[in-house]
Amino acid sequence: MIIGTVKETKASENRVALSPEVVKNLIKQGFECCIESGAGVASNFSDAAYETAGAKIIQTAKEVCNQADILVKVNAPSIEEIANLKEGSALLSFIYHLNNADLISQLNAKKVTVFSMDAIPRISRAQSMDALSSQANLAGYKAVILGAQHSARIFPMLMTAAGTITPSKVLIFGAGVAGLQAIGTAKRLGAVVEVTDIRPETKEQVESLGGKFISFDTGEVKIEGGYVKETSEDTLKKQREILGKHLAAADIAITTALIPGKKAPILITEDMVKTMKLGSVIVDMAVEQGGNCEISEAGKVVVKHGVKIVGEVNLPSQLAQNASESYSKNIYAFLTHLANKDGFKWEMEEEITKGTLICKEGNLLK
Numbered sequence: 607m608i609i610g611t612v613k614e615t616k617a618s619e620n621r622v623a624l625s626p627e628v629v630k631n632l633i634k635q636g637f638e639c640c641i642e643s644g645a646g647v648a649s650n651f652s653d654a655a656y657e658t659a660g661a662k663i664i665q666t667a668k669e670v671c672n673q674a675d676i677l678v679k680v681n682a683p684s685i686e687e688i689a690n691l692k693e694g695s696a697l698l699s700f701i702y703h704l705n706n707a708d709l710i711s712q713l714n715a716k717k718v719t720v721f722s723m724d725a726i727p728r729i730s731r732a733q734s735m736d737a738l739s740s741q742a743n744l745a746g747y748k749a750v751i752l753g754a755q756h757s758a759r760i761f762p763m764l765m766t767a768a769g770t771i772t773p774s775k776v777l778i779f780g781a782g783v784a785g786l787q788a789i790g791t792a793k794r795l796g797a798v799v800e801v802t803d804i805r806p807e808t809k810e811q812v813e814s815l816g817g818k819f820i821s822f823d824t825g826e827v828k829i830e831g832g833y834v835k836e837t838s839e840d841t842l843k844k845q846r847e848i849l850g851k852h853l854a855a856a857d858i859a860i861t862t863a864l865i866p867g868k869k870a871p872i873l874i875t876e877d878m879v880k881t882m883k884l885g886s887v888i889v890d891m892a893v894e895q896g897g898n899c900e901i902s903e904a905g906k907v908v909v910k911h912g913v914k915i916v917g918e919v920n921l922p923s924q925l926a927q928n929a930s931e932s933y934s935k936n937i938y939a940f941l942t943h944l945a946n947k948d949g950f951k952w953e954m955e956e957e958i959t960k961g962t963l964i965c966k967e968g969n970l971l972k
Contacts, residue, residue: 607638607675607676607945607949608640608674608676609624609632609637609674609676610639610642610664610670610676610677611641611642611645611677612645612670612671612679613645613667614681615684616681618920619648619680619681619920619923620649620926621648621926622646622648622649622651622680622930622934623699623930623933623934624641624934624937625649625930625931626646626651626656626658626659627659628935628937628938629641629656629659629660632938635942635947636946636947637941637947639656639659639660640662640663640664640670640674641661641662641670642663642664642665642670643663643665646930648926667687668690671687674695675692675696676695676696676945677691677697677699678697678699678941679697679698679699680700680930680933681700682699682702682709683699685712688713689716691713691716691718693717693718695718695719696720696721697719697720698721698940699722700723700724700737701720701723701724701964703722703725704866705867710972711970714970718965719965719966719967720966721940721962721963722962722964723936723937723940724737724738725961725964726738726940726961726962727957732958735936736936737932737933737936737937739783740932740935740936741929742782742783743783744922745784745787746783746784746785746788746891747925748921748924749860749862749889749891749921750776750791750792750889751791752916753858753887754795756887756889756914756916757857757858757886757887758885761773761774761795762796762797773796774798774857774858775797775799775800775857775858776792776797776799777800777801777802777852777858778792778801778802778817778859778860779801779803779859779863779874779898780803780861780862780863781805781812781817781819784862784891785803785860785862786811786812788860789801789812789816789817790815793815793816797858798818799815800817800820801817801818802819802822802852803819804841804845809821820848820849822845842871846873846874849873850878850881853874853882854881854882854883856886857883858888859874859882859886861873861874861888861889861890861892861899862891862892863892863898864892864895869895870892870893870895870896870897870898871898872897872899872900874888874899874900875900876901876911879901879910879913882911883912883913884912884913885912885914887915887916888902888916889916890902890917893905893917893918901915902916903915904919905917905918905919
């Protein structure tokens, strides 16, 4: 089987789906690999590194799509890429099928088999394939660094001849993968960290990292596969009321809350922003899905009511080398679970395959 990857065309995307190290491992397994020229440059992977690993360098994305039995990408394919795919070939990438019905229809019409990397089930034997977690981990780290960059205050306590500088206070919304990494990073930088999550079972993890957990009665919250699937407006209202005083005291707030297939929940309203200290910073990690802050703007850093609101999109892309290496390893684990050099090992009722297979050879499954 020929595994191909192309240069990502989405704006501000620096990642690539295959690293030279993973190409080398795939070739050891008997696969062939073809890489579009320049696909890895933004992640610091040269064409020469891919060639040394055993890949064939192809000059255009169209040629790669025409040759590949399996195309692996980071982002969902463009209309042009779909048109160039071989009929009967397979695609592995982030798809977010719940939000992209038209895209799925186009792929299905092409009789392409589609696996969605964002649909990997959260079970122990799929951890090495969990691309959402690998990328969120890096995003949580980067969010804290951005908060520090845009703040006028240092994170740690500092005792000087001119007096003592108190540590920054960081408030983190959400203790998922991104939130936990943000806690650890902020603590290592010396901040005082408070954390809120509508899942009370995260309290122990938060405290193990040195964060202070803010408890409140969450009411009914629907959890499925480790993700929050649904939460009521009443729960969000309670959370906002309780967090008002904590937010007003914070120097930096980082929001991480996402609900698959839905707009991100509003955790910080404009009225709450008005209560924050002048010069404080909000880093809205959910801005691409509508934002956890009511007045954040995707792709922009804005100042409103004296508060700097960071709406940077695609944070893993800002750490492209590490992000690509991690994602590529996720792809390798998933690919070798699904197929060998001779083709797919179809086990349609197997949990990982069933969870990620969106459409198969012209048949829409989800």
